[in-house]
Amino acid sequence: MGETGLITIRDAELNDIPVLKEMKRRLQEHMEENNKRLWGMSGQYIQNLDAFYQSKIGKGSSRLLLAYDSGKPGAPVGMALGRIIHNEEQVPNKSGRIDDVWVEPEHRRMGICEILVKELIEFFKKNRVFDLVLEYAIYNREAEETWRKMGFSPSIIISTARIDEVKI
Structure with missing residues (x-):
């Protein structure tokens, strides 16, 4: 856990799940505003978020962080999740x-984003994970710029279409 200036980072706890879900909802809303073709979260997905975040909090294979503005006590102002993924079907098989x-x-x-990612990088290094992946929605200029500045570059594009839009 860290503190940089007025920003404090701490690990999420089980009682943080409601605020994590709310931030996830706002993240999804933001992505959909930037890209009208992006698929939304189903009611089932939203319902499963409690169990999803429960399974990540306090586990050695993940780190779920909250950022606070120490100058303005209250609700968190940011979040980030880092997960160690094992996949024997790809190289690297640990990412x-x-x-x-x-x-x-x-x-x-x-x-704040950089501070959160720096904490996740330390978590990954500690666990001998050296290859990273993330996803962001196309047309989300803030995300594109942020991740590019941090050294991430696109490597795959996922395209969507309604069946009646396919030209064959």
């Missing part, structure tokens, strides 16, 4: 996945 990175709009461009 780090960065998910659910969200910073509240009024707290962007303050370095």
Whole structure:
């Protein structure tokens, strides 16, 4: 856990699940606003978020973080999830996945995302994970710029179409 200036980072706890779910909802809403073709979260998916976040909190194979603005006590202003993924069908067969990175709009461009990712990088290094992957929605300019500046580059594109839009 770390503190940088007025930003404090801590590991999420079980009682944080409601706020994690709310930030995940805002993240999804933000992505859908930037890309109208993005598929939404189903009611079942939202219902399963409790169990999903429960399975990540306090586990050695993941780290779920919350960021707080120490100058403004109260609700967290950001979150990030790092997971160690084992997949024997690919090389590297052990990688780090960065998910659910969200910073509240009024707290962007303050370095909070970088602080969260730095904490995840330390977690991955400690666990001897050296290859990272993350996903972001195309047309989300903030995400594209942020991840590019941190050294991430696109390696795969997933395309969607409604069946009546396919031209064959």
